[in-house]
Amino acid sequence: MDLTSSNHCKWGGVTCKDGLVTAISLPRQTFRKPIPPSLCLLKNLTYLDLSYNNFSTSFPTILYNCSNLKYLDLSNNAFGGKLAADINSLSAKLEHLNLSSNRIMGEIPPSIGWFPKLKSLLLDTNQFDGSYPAKDISNLANLEVLTLAENPFLPAPFQVELGKLTRLTYLWLSGMNMTGEIPESLSSLTELSLLSVSNNMLQGTIPTWVWQHKKLQYLYMFANSFTGEISSSVTAVNLVELDVSSNNLTGTIPDDFGRLINLTMLFLYTNQLHGSIPPSIGLLPNLSDIRLFEDMLSGSLPPELGKHSPLGNLEVCNNNLSESLDGCYRLNNLMLYNNHFTGEFPKSIWSVVTNELTTVMIQNNNFSGTFPTQLPWNFTRLEMSNNRFSGPIPTLAGKIEVFRAANNSLCGEIPWNLMGISQVTELDLSGNQITGSIPMTIGVLKLNALNLSGNQISGTIPAAFGFTSGLTILDLSSNALSGEIPKAINKLKLNFLNLSMNQLTGEIPTSLQNEAYERSFLFNPGLCVSSNNSIPNFPICSARANNNNDISRRLIALFLVLASIMLVGSAVGGFLLLKRQKNTQDPLSWKLTQFHALHFTEYDVLSGLCEQNWIGSGRSGKVYRISVVDGEGGSRMVAVKKIWNAQNLDSKLEKDFLAEVQILGEIRHINIVKLLCCISSSEAKLLVYEYMENGSLDRWLHQRDRVGSLAPLDWPTRLQIAIDSARGLCYMHHDSSPAIVHCDVKSANILLDPEFRAKIADFGLARILLKTGDPESISGIGGTFGYMAPEYGYRLKVNEKVDVYSFGVVLLELTTGRVANDGGLEYCLAEWAWRQYQEYGLSIDLLDEDIRDPANIEDAFAVFTLGVICTGGQPSVRPSMKDVLYALLRFEHKSRERSPQHVVSEEMSLLES
Template identity: 75%
Template sequence: MANKWYVSFFLLFMIPFSLLPKSYAQSTNQSNDEHQILLELKKHWGSSPALGRWNSTSAAHCNWQGITCTNGAVTGISLPNQTFVKPIPPSICLLKNLTRLDLSYNNFSTSFPTVLYNCSNLKYLDLSNNAFAGQLPSDLNHLSALFKHLNLSSNSFTGKIPPSIGWFPRLKSLLLDSNQFDGSYPAQNISNLVDLEVLTLAHNPFMPAPVPVEFGRLTRLTFLWLSNMNITDEIPESLSSLIDLNLLDFSSNNIQGKIPTWIWQHKKLQYLYLYDNRFTGEIEPNVTALNMVEIDVSSNELTGTIPDGFGKLTNLTLLFLYFNKLNGSIPPSIGLLPKLTDIRLFNNMLSGSLPPELEFPKSLWSVVTNQLSTVMIQNNSFSGTFPKQLPWNFTRLDISNNRFSGPIPTLAGKMKIFIAANNFLSGEIPWDLTGISQVTEFDLSRNQISGSLPMTIGVLARLNALNLSGNQISGNIPAVFGFMTVLTILDLSLNKLSGDIPKDFNNLKLNFLNLSMNQLTGEIPISLQNEAYEQSFLFNPGLCVSTNNLLHNLPICRARTNVNNDVSRRLIALFSSVGSIMLLGSAVLGIMLLRKKKHKQDHLSWKLTPFHILHFTANDILSGLCEQNWIGSGRSGKVYRVYAGDRASGGRMVAVKKIWNTPNLDDKLEKDFLAEVQILGEIRHTNIVKLLCCMSSSGAKLLVYEYMENGSLHQWLHQRERIGAPAPLDWPKRLQIAIDSARGLCYMHHDCSPPIVHRDVKSANILLDPNFRAKMADFGLARILLRAGDSESFSAIAGTFGYMAPEYGHRLKVNEKIDVYSFGVVLLELITGRVANDGGEYYCLAQWAWRQYKEYGLSVDLLDEGIRDLTHVEDVLAVFTLAVICTGGQPSARPSMKDVLRVLLQFDRTSNGGILQDDISDETALSCIID
């Protein structure tokens, strides 16, 4: 850049002065031309956050947002996040000096823009996070000047990556991840890009194949991301030549064999992600990769002990070894790592029953590790006791399902989650709880805790979930519980509590309450006398309810009555009956008049908004809304099965949902409703039921969907006899239904911009076609998240009991993780055959599954009788574990739907199971575009 400036300066002062006016005129003309070209771009793309500031009256376009100039000429355009929809126009290449173009995070949905071939100086191109679709052109190398950066990630490109991708020999970064590329990757061609420093092919449904040995030629790579692309076999030794690697990610594949020694001895590697594969064998004991910052080799089949060499990795901040078969103890040196913040070793066979010097390291609890904040070592066989006080920096500690004993330690500092369920802890809950005033989840269930509940528990003002069930706690429930207003989950069951339930419980807004199996007495607080808490008070013989309640399984409290009150009640009943008869007569007369008036209305008063090409009319739909076509009812209206149109013109069976009349719907709500229906109508995915059109009038609204012949998953699991099903669903069908449903939700969460939260995922909303392929339905509760990554607040609780995540209902702030929870419940239904809320001892299926998992582990007894075939039992139990994880109480600990789909695909034994695009129509290539 400096040399160019020097040459320009030299020429400016050495050329004859007589030529200056001509040169100046040429420069002015070029500037005017570029000014006009940019204004034409604004006119083409319309208003956006950046283009709105482009002003035709201002000549200084080099100062416009998103524009970079060099020597007065436009050399760069950077306009991400501008909601552009219209295609990239050819005129953009009239900017002859354009070298850098960034149009990422927009809504382009065309095929690859070959108009850019005319941008002869383009060196940097970023089209990521759009909705570009179709195959990449075979002549992609026409972008001949490109030598720095090509980013096409997070689009909907399909087919094979063309060999021409390897004809950019000076390219430094190539990002093709998160598309729908299938076939084999062009290993030989990509390996010709010997100057590559960044390569990403992750999250594409390639044909199963091993890591190309040719990639060993890319010796300048620093960033290699190859996760979730159906890689098989072992990591080739040829990759040991990649000595400059900073990040290596092979996660979520089917890689086998031992983790190569060269990885553990790499001199520059900082980030290693090999989780969710099939690695076996022991971890290399001689770990000398001293620059390691994060290691995640979880969810494999690794055996042996944790190498003591990990304790030498002084830069290590994260160590994830969970879901393996590791044994032995934690090396004491790991507890002394100065930067370690997060260690997760749960679901292994680790223990601390060795000699004292090798027991669970006291250094892990010491203040020396002043950075350690998260420790998750649940589901092992650790033993021993705690120190009197845990480190100040701990924010999350999960030691559940181990063999720890002794008193509860004093918790202090930043602790937010403490889970120690199913151990042998004893003694009383510490009186001084002021040190953990920020705790949000506290679980000491199934231990040997005694004594009473301390009054100081009220200092836990941020507590959201408290579980002390299955202990020996006695005494009264402190009234201070009634002032813990953010509490949504409270389980004090299976203890020895006595006395009344404090009246201050009326102040609480609990999603889950269990006080069963205690010795409580007296009247239950009024706010808790409703169906939502019907199973919350079982086996407390002294509890009672008032007469006008919905808790039918409890006795009525004795009340004082007298004759006068009895007579008064009889008179009131008499007058009410007379009044009701008079009102009924008026109502009947009014209805008759309304019907007479309604018959005069023309069908033309209905407005039809189509979202697909229709072969039927509004009259076809309206004439089918009769009782013989009624097939069900929901919270918002009735559903009809209607044959619309005639067979000659392509008529079809459709499902019509009639929304209840909403006379008080104001103009704003009407517009909001139509806007949301418009969004849902634009969704195109093979695993989401098509919304064909919307019809509205002054009195009702109709949503017309494609009809699914095999009804809902709920019917096939729980109402087989009623629908005349010949046999229960076998495991391959159930797994395919789970995968199809996960694909639909994954699309909504990860491919729509902004993402969509369904909010009512349940088996009744998963519909089946004649081949038992599943589609998500009923988006009556769906909402669009306003900004990616943000939660949205809603004014009312919605969803279905038994499927609702514990955080949903009180906070009214939701994100995609509430759908993950609900989907986990659906998985449990598929596996166990139980309904989501069976009213049994454990209140809901998710809680039952979690308790079974904790107490008895994985066994065939958990499975529905129809899928106990030993051929699939190992896979089914693995999916059961996934379901338990999905229904975890903490949203941040639940996987994303993309992660859930990856795991499910591993158990699909069909030939095309790993291909995410195996049954997706051309429509699916369209993204969810929202203006």
């Protein structure tokens, strides 16, 4: 350290007077090298603070040469060794000496008491292991602060000599192996504001003078062996924090505690106190934290508790308290478990608007009542087992980690949005009256323990359990589950598994066929094992002819696809022949069916069907971008899809087509592209849609290099696109009447407006469920390779789960940046994602390079996992679109401030190439 420069007084941490250095303050600078001897050449140095660094030498005796030091702070370093016997060689002017939080050992030398002007002596949190020199320290007549706490001193009685330090305001003597009783001599310390003697081996009663101290603000006497009763006369009205917990105190809580109007913290827990809690405590205006658990208190809580104070923490568990609960409106933590509370739990405590609750533990009482629809967002822990709550399970908050509600009377189904909360690690709903099935979105949870035993849950065990890689405890016993145990459970590393007393069938997964799980499958007569050497008392599975069913299904799918291609080829050929035979249609033969107020006619559209307006082609026809009239002389762009008929439609088919288009035209949803009108003739149909300036999601994800000048989509924008698209599909599946299945969901059919809000488009393959007379299924084959659900190849009828599969592929595109299919027969994004997840788990290499910001990774992994779940091979294991939407919405609050994509140049227009 060179302080000879004329500019040294301008350095940070250096203070000068008349050009001479008087103070150096350099805390938290990560210094490691020893303090240089030249430091004490600064003869005017009175103040030195080198705290919170990394010094690791023994005590620097070179500081003996700093003869004018008044203030020395070397705390929070790693100084070791012993203090030299001549520690008094430090400046005789020293007023403040702070050596706390180091590694100094041995005895404190008697010379520590030879500083005539010392006011603060801080030696706490070291490794002093001899006797503490109370007699020598008592010579420091001017001492105001003394800390000897957290040192492994030899056990010794509380030294009466400390009573001589009558100017002390701060006395911290915790954790230093003191024995015996508190000496009466300490009553002379009338200036004390803090007295801490916690974590010692002190005995006897707490002296009366402590309860009547006029200036005491902080009293910590916890974790000792104090006995007797608390004085009935408590006049220490300046007390702010009081902690005498973990002792052996008896008697009652004095009513005089209600006089401590400055009290913010009252800890009396783990004693043997009995009687009721004085009502006067409920009137304390500043009380924010009260802990009275593990005593023998009875009666009720003070009715005014929490109504007049900022009470944030209330812990009175493990007592004999009863009656109902009221008040406590501003709580953060509420712990009432193991009492005898009765009556309806106050609805005010569940307030979503005003409440800041994070933890509620009220198990093992007799509370009743129901839950609101949604619990507060801030909840992290809710334990309410062994009560009498009824009604449906609430929608839980986004931060909740533990939810235990065993042995109540909860009913109804497990809500799908409960299953969309990725923070939940422990979920216990055992011993209730829950019905329905286990939601498929179970796979997005980070569960460690799940207990749903003793309910009336039916259906199959979701294969999505295979995604809960952290699950170690799974109990689904005593329900009505059926079907096979999914092989995906083979992946789990379970410490406890109980699937007993269900109606499960088939072979037990091979990884579970061992003695560790021999009691996990009892009373499932339909289960079997591969050999007698695995689990005893289960039959051997009979040989089943497999005949390579998977391969057969793939072949069937391939044949059907080839047949479709041949049919399409025939249709195209017929169309070309027909086109050669006919000239353009007479404009008078076109009919316009409008679904929104229009200012243009069919002639405006027909006149725009020219090559310069052509912007793309699909399987069913060409797409044009046309400028049309938009009221009062203005204009607007519309997108026109021209669909040619392979043959003339008879009147019945024409009527059916128009009826289907009519339903699509009547859809009014912000996330579905508007069908403005249909213009039809016997030869072709024109579908006129609103124009989407930013084109398709496919263009932004996969065509950036070809189009050029397109900025990559950031994660908040991708997430919003996923949510918007899910909202559109959710409306089609669950809110439209009749329900609509799109059948060709893909990134090319998700269009983006100028603000990158997404809309579902292109209903050329859409099916109206009720048109077949079956509200749960549709027939027909359509879709796009890479997005097509596998059941297209082997089922005559498919349902809305085909859209869920395709949307899952879109989620995988958004998170990985990869295409759904590269045009080859080998690559399929859904299968690739499943293999990667099985072999490597959630690796950063899965994600698109443009969204690997640490702030996004956790959400992106969760959406990737959701995409894998949506692309499950069996439709029954896929979630509904309602499940998917609510699983995505849990991230929306993180992305409200979406980064708008930078739009560059006039190239940004719909379907431009």
